[in-house]
Amino acid sequence: MLDPSLIIPLINYNSQELLEDKQEVFLEPINMIDFSVEFSLSGLKKIVREIRKKQYDDWGWFCLAQHADELSLTHGFSELLCVEHLAEHWKHAGVIAYPHQIKTAERVLKELRGQAILADEVGLGKTIEAGMILKEYLLRSLVKRVLILTPASLCWQWYQELYEKFKIQPAIQRSEWDWEHADILIASIDTAKREPHAGIIRKIPYDMLIIAEAHKLKSNTTASWKLVNSLQKKYCLMLTATPIQNDLKELYNLITVLKPGQLGSYRAFKTKFIVDKRTPKNPDELKELLSGVLIRNRRGEGTVQFTARHVHPIVVELSPKERQLYDQITKLIRSASQLAPFQKNILPLITLQREVCSSFYATGLTLEKMYKKYNLGEESTVVKLMEEALKVQTNSKCDLLEKLVTKIDDKLIIFTEYRASQEYIRFRLEKLGIQTMGFDGSLSRGRKQWIKYMFQREGQILVSTESGGEGLNFQFCNQIINYDLPWNPMRLEQRIGRVHRLGQTRDVHIYNLITKNTIEEHIMYLLHQKINMFKMVLGELDAILLHLKIDKSFEGQLMDIFLKYEEQEQIRDQLEKLGEKILKGRSSVEELNWNVY
């Protein structure tokens, strides 16, 4: 047994000691010709404290500690420490550090000296690179206080990436208190730029600042740019796949906030390097300058080859009774959109229209909620439809799903948008004697991890909602069934991204269940046939939608089309136009693949 007196537990530290340990204090530096010498006062105090206690430790421990001191020394940046340090952990977590990521981390440490824009093409693992660099600095005790600014929706994902892949324990900012008390903090950039938060963080000297989705700092007139520019930062990493979206000035702004003076003044930069906002002058010289601050890895040789995606659209024919109900509900939605409560907020109708393709069980429950919320009379159509929806005994989609599931002899994930559909699917499959696991947003972090672990070990089918799978990776599985289709292609891509990502070694099979002659069929046409999104590289669609500025309004645009046009041909025409717009955006993004980095 371990003698407790021999080990100093952490809890024996009192708060004063912890405070002193946190901030190392040095005596007045002694200046030499080329360098200065600083003697630590904190280290001295620590020893004095122990002397005063008069508790002399065992000589064996003392000698061993001296030995440990020798072994813990760092010897420059000759090699990455984190690769060896995390090797065992990565083996269990299924993380593979790719050569381009290791090379990037080494370059940032050795050549770029901790100030870099990580501008890899999407899907090459910028977050992993940032995590490696951060871990490296932490292991070398060069960094203690870290601030990670991300869009709010990515905070949790960053937390998981750092915790699960790098054993870094960050905190997510929740209150003003957190700014000053957490050593490694993840925060939403939108929160950070607002007062009183901005005022607090401007006073904190950060050892490292990491900005995710840094293209949001493209304009130096925005509050985000001003905030980041005003922060005290020793090292800084900016992550973006698109350092320039429309204008070379964006690149200038981004680099200036990171390393002022790297590109000189804007006037000088403009004269020397800009023909017009999309055409660079002296690209070789600019490239040279950028290489001192920006690293961009591209797909292809030397980086990562992704496995193929195979898309299997499966058409479901509705039974006459289901068809009748579908038509009635669609009609109801069209008429309801003219009513006062829905003119301001169309979201409940969008949900209903989407659910009707998923399951009547889910639709019935939503109708019930609408009935309660809007105080609709007992005789209203909603009530009648609600009753009918709940009475539907057959479900053609689920019947087909059962057949499909029995054919696939591998682990598979069934995605649905709705909890009600999830429950229904599980009920049907369990009834067939097929064991399933449920995964949704209501589960705690620990439980999610446990289910993921169980699914990897012995599970066969995971029925998940999108929010359930957010931020979790299932590379060990290569089959997914989209029981229903989200209207936003980004969400569809996120579903696929759970399995089709770095670390996936097999081709990925995507089965899309599409109900014939419904909105789903139109959406499938748009996404699969028109823009061929399933074949796009990971993150490409994101870049296109962002470029077209329709990333958030996509569902609204679809709903507008479905409400405005009743005829199938008209709807198809409109979707065709939207598809053309996306395709145009795609070529425009490709054009903007500037040849300067």
Added chain:
Amino acid sequence: MSAVSDLVFRFFELCTMKPIEIRRGIFQIQITDELAKELDGWRAKGGLFQFTFDKKLAETYGAELISSGSYRLDSIIQVIQKQAIISSGSVSHDIFYEPVIRRKLIEKLSLYQPGFRWYVLDHKCKFGPYFWFTLRLTYLAYEKKEEVRKVLVDLSSGKVVSHEIPAELIEQGAPTDQEIYKRKLSFKQAYRCVQKELTNELQYANSGWAKTANETLMEEQQRLEDYFKDSPESAERNQRITELMERARPRVQIRPLRGAFLYLPKFDYRMMQVGQSEKVKQIIYDPVSNQWDFLENMA
């Protein structure tokens, strides 16, 4: 045995645990909950831990690899480093053969003061108080390099002794107060002596690393100055310069990591000096540094 495996086995030994070699090169040990928490944080639980120092064996048998830079080694090192901030030890007189010391001392004194003859009246075995600092020197600029220095300060004279005492000669604990010469330096004064000694040493050491760092620093500073030439006193310019200095200024940071009171043997001779008259003198001989001195000089 490599430095890593030596450290790991000694660690378990001091925790009164003994790993069992279940297969050549593969070891197993039952980790207690208490130790698991120390190693892996408060959530960790004890259990059977299988490890090896060989990469191939780790891959073949799935044992955890403990190698230089590995997480497991780092976690063990961290636990060890929290221990033994202060300790005390002494070196016994028995390792020196007193009659030889006595003979050599008389010979030296005869050479030192040729007109006199010397006789030993009696002698006492006493201990000189020393403080043994373990310091980490960090050479910091864009990169960071570290080294460990062990410095011994004589607490009765303030002298910094450069020679290293072999650890195997040192025994745990301190002698009685009567056996120890009174110390004249406070602990802080001793630290000042270390400061002085190391600063002198660094002044004449190779500073190529700092010169290179300064060149790069100058370049970056110039770039910043050019950028801020229209607002040379602006807060932003000052902030950027401060950040640059923080990141790149060459400096050596010296941190005491741990220390030990060390009691080294001294032979205290009462001697008769015989010349035209007779005088009793007290001479202290330090066998570690092979130096002797008269007590009055030492005072």
